[in-house]
Amino acid sequence: xxxxxxxxxxxxxxxxxxxxxxxxxxxxxxxxxxxxxxxxxxxxxxxxxxxxxxxxxxxxxxxxxxxxxxxxxxxxxxxxxxxxxxxxxxxxxxxxxxxxxxxxxxxxxxxxxxxxxxxxxxxxxxxxxxxxxxxxxxxxxxxxxxxxxxxxxxxxxxxxxxxxxxxxxxxxxxxxxxxxxxxxxxxx
Amino acid sequence: xxxxxxxxxxxxxxxxxxxxxxxxxxxxxxxxxxxxxxxxxxxxxxxxxxxxxxxxxxxxxxxxxxxxxxxxxxxxxxxxxxxxxxxxxxxxxxxxxxxxxxxxxxxxxxxxxxxxxxxxxxxxxxxxxxxxxxxxxxxxxxxxxxxxxxxxxxxxxxxxxxxxxxxxxxxxxxxxxxxxxxxxxxxxxxxxxxxxxxxxxxxxxxxxxxxxxxxxxxxxxxxxxxx
Numbered sequence: 001x002x003x004x005x006x007x008x009x010x011x012x013x014x015x016x017x018x019x020x021x022x023x024x025x026x027x028x029x030x031x032x033x034x035x036x037x038x039x040x041x042x043x044x045x046x047x048x049x050x051x052x053x054x055x056x057x058x059x060x061x062x063x064x065x066x067x068x069x070x071x072x073x074x075x076x077x078x079x080x081x082x083x084x085x086x087x088x089x090x091x092x093x094x095x096x097x098x099x100x101x102x103x104x105x106x107x108x109x110x111x112x113x114x115x116x117x118x119x120x121x122x123x124x125x126x127x128x129x130x131x132x133x134x135x136x137x138x139x140x141x142x143x144x145x146x147x148x149x150x151x152x153x154x155x156x157x158x159x160x161x162x163x164x165x166x167x168x169x170x171x172x173x174x175x176x177x178x179x180x181x182x183x184x185x186x187x188x
Numbered sequence: 189x190x191x192x193x194x195x196x197x198x199x200x201x202x203x204x205x206x207x208x209x210x211x212x213x214x215x216x217x218x219x220x221x222x223x224x225x226x227x228x229x230x231x232x233x234x235x236x237x238x239x240x241x242x243x244x245x246x247x248x249x250x251x252x253x254x255x256x257x258x259x260x261x262x263x264x265x266x267x268x269x270x271x272x273x274x275x276x277x278x279x280x281x282x283x284x285x286x287x288x289x290x291x292x293x294x295x296x297x298x299x300x301x302x303x304x305x306x307x308x309x310x311x312x313x314x315x316x317x318x319x320x321x322x323x324x325x326x327x328x329x330x331x332x333x334x335x336x337x338x339x340x341x342x343x344x345x346x347x348x349x350x351x352x353x354x355x356x357x358x359x360x361x362x363x364x365x366x367x368x369x370x371x372x373x374x375x376x377x378x379x380x381x382x383x384x385x386x387x388x389x390x391x392x393x394x395x396x397x398x399x400x401x402x403x404x405x406x407x408x409x410x411x412x413x414x415x
Contacts, residue, residue: 093242
């Protein structure tokens with residue numbers, strides 16, 4: 001059980017945490033939700049909400065009452081969110097994997113360091129072919145895939161969180177729908 | 189076997205093909221545009237979206253997997269259709285990650301070999317390892333001879349390769365475990381949903397049977413009265 005003093009301290013701390021104060025900071029944080037656009041409600045996109053309504057009809061059936069339709073809408077919205085997140089992740093992975101210049105940050109640093117050393121007056125004597133080969137080298141195949149998973153872990157984890165939440169909402173929405181249908185069936 | 193398929197060089201993700209609808213209770217044979225964006229064709233239900241294929245993956249193998257799972261589960265309603273697709277996507281993801289692990293080990297083996305042979309070779313190690321990676325028979329023979337001379341096998345090479353890629357391997361393992369966990373959770377939800385469905389079906393059958401008894405009773409009463 002949380003003590004009263006702890007609750008008071010938490011509230012005082014929360015009041016102090018008011019987010020960014022400057023206009024620029026507030027403008028930047030206002031764009032946070034648009035970064036992946038995955039936290040935006042499905043109703044904000046006309047085409048997507050049309051899909052939701054079609055899905056509601058499929059889930060609820062043509063003769064469903066208002067309660068079943070509402071519950072089916074919750075399922076449809078969550079399913080649309082799940083789909084949006086997966087699509088975004090697939091696009092992100094495809095774009096990153098097809099980028100021919102994608103490489104590790106460490107490798108980029110090494111290449112820049114080499115170029116800097118070559119531009120110095122006492123540049124090391126290296127065969128031009130080896131330098132060009134090193135500069136043009138990028139990871140390929142499974143090494144590139146593993147690098148993407150490692151280097152883009154933060155973005156992928158963020159998408160994973162969105163998916164987990166949407167899946168959880170869908171699960172409970174389906175359970176509620178099943179329960180409502182069962183009760184309706186018992187009443188008949 | 190689908191699980192054993194490697195990433196194929198040709199991308200068969202049917203770029204120009206459209207989507208075909210799903211007839212419930214049948215095996216879905218969907219074709220999706222690889223470049224499809226978030227929405228689908230207007231006026232059509234698109235609860236599934238395009239398959240989760242990335243460059244180089246075989247759309248036919250994905251369709252085969254979807255067919256197999258759908259045939260086994262026999263989805264009874266749209267919710268089960270959604271779950272089946274989820275399970276297939278998660279199984280596909282786990283396959284992809286397992287392939288990645290195996291390919292990563294193979295692609296990095298030359299690095300492990302370099303580490304193992306370092307104390308055994310005085311000169312030309314880099315060249316020997318490069319030739320071995322290119323699968324030159326003379327280099328393979330020489331590597332085998334060197335390993336045997338030190339009482340080593342390729343297991344030592346793979347052990348060093350694993351050590352060098354341990355972070356990646358762990359990350360991939362975590363992702364596989366996550367996909368499998370989600371798959372199992374969905375299978376449990378299908379079980380729970382089918383139990384509810386089973387309850388509804390039982391009630392419906394009972395009501396139909398009661399109705400039939402009533403009809404029979406009425407008929408028998410009428411028959412008795414007539415007699």
